[in-house]
Amino acid sequence: MSILSVRNFQKRYGDHVAVRDLSLTVEAGSIHGFIGHNGAGKTTLIRAIVGAQSFDGGSIEVCGHSIEHEPIAAKRALAYVPDNPDVYEFMTGMQYLTYLADIFEVPAAVRVERIVALAERLDIAEALTDPISSYSHGMKQKLVIIGALVHDPTLLVLDEPFVGLDPVASHELKLILRERAEAGAAVFFSSHVLEVVEKLCDELTVIRSGEVVAQGTTAQVRGDGSLESVFLELVEKEA
Numbered sequence: 212m213s214i215l216s217v218r219n220f221q222k223r224y225g226d227h228v229a230v231r232d233l234s235l236t237v238e239a240g241s242i243h244g245f246i247g248h249n250g251a252g253k254t255t256l257i258r259a260i261v262g263a264q265s266f267d268g269g270s271i272e273v274c275g276h277s278i279e280h281e282p283i284a285a286k287r288a289l290a291y292v293p294d295n296p297d298v299y300e301f302m303t304g305m306q307y308l309t310y311l312a313d314i315f316e317v318p319a320a321v322r323v324e325r326i327v328a329l330a331e332r333l334d335i336a337e338a339l340t341d342p343i344s345s346y347s348h349g350m351k352q353k354l355v356i357i358g359a360l361v362h363d364p365t366l367l368v369l370d371e372p373f374v375g376l377d378p379v380a381s382h383e384l385k386l387i388l389r390e391r392a393e394a395g396a397a398v399f400f401s402s403h404v405l406e407v408v409e410k411l412c413d414e415l416t417v418i419r420s421g422e423v424v425a426q427g428t429t430a431q432v433r434g435d436g437s438l439e440s441v442f443l444e445l446v447e448k449e450a
């Protein structure tokens with residue numbers, strides 16, 4: 212069974228078809244990159260996968276649970292890092308992480324160890340007792356990433372996770388994503404940073420105007436060229 216299975220997904224906004232007949236799977240142990248131009252439909256699909264967006268056709272299953280019909284079971288298995296870290300400003304970082312750990316019923320002993328380890332890796336441990344309102348954009352982004360990992364999700368879904376991170380944090384996040392895959396989880400993320408996608412991802416889906424134009428292992432999609440040259444060719448070609 213795939214960790215994430217999207218079949219014939221379709222989403223319209225009014226008369227505009229934003230995503231058409233999109234299918235993809237992400238297996239345990241795999242990092243899957245999702246790339247496409249601005250407005251291609253990446254966030255639309257990502258928000259539907261995590262249950263934050265309705266859709267008009269097809270199906271989405273997380274660990275075999277339909278996000279539409281079994282949303283609680285599906286959401287228990289996943290975590291989502293949105294493209295804009297929107298967190299409760301009135302809490303401290305630690306209060307926010309504890310709140311998430313409570314929702315996902317993470318045992319007290321495990322949660323502290325996990326939070327501290329991740330906070331140290333992302334260099335935000337000392338700020339956890341400060342109110343989130345005092346955080347920079349990048350610090351909020353780090354906090355949301357830690358919050359996503361606190362319940363050890365089987366599927367981690369991230370929308371543009373490298374935007375706003377400094378080079379050290381960006382490097383650490385790449386290591387964290389690879390470690391998660393090696394531990395048997397699945398990772399699905401969108402990015403415009405093709406060098407990162409090319410190095411990090413086992414598999415890729417490329418969309419143009421809501422339709423898949425390339426899909427497969429990174430080596431298959433890239434062929435003999437660089438991912439950038441393949442992407443430019445695929446995306447600039449007339450539909």
Ligand SMILES: Nc1ncnc2c1ncn2[C@@H]1O[C@H](COP(=O)(O)OP(=O)(O)OP(=O)(O)O)[C@@H](O)[C@H]1O
Nearest residue numbers: 224225227229247248249250251252253254255256
């Ligand atoms: N709430 C909405 N109402 C109407 N149209 C929308 C809405 N959200 C997205 N769209 C449209 O759907 C299409 C896909 O948008 P989406 O945000 O999924 O793209 P994206 O690939 O994530 O883009 P970016 O790389 O710029 O973040 C675009 O044409 C966009 O204008």
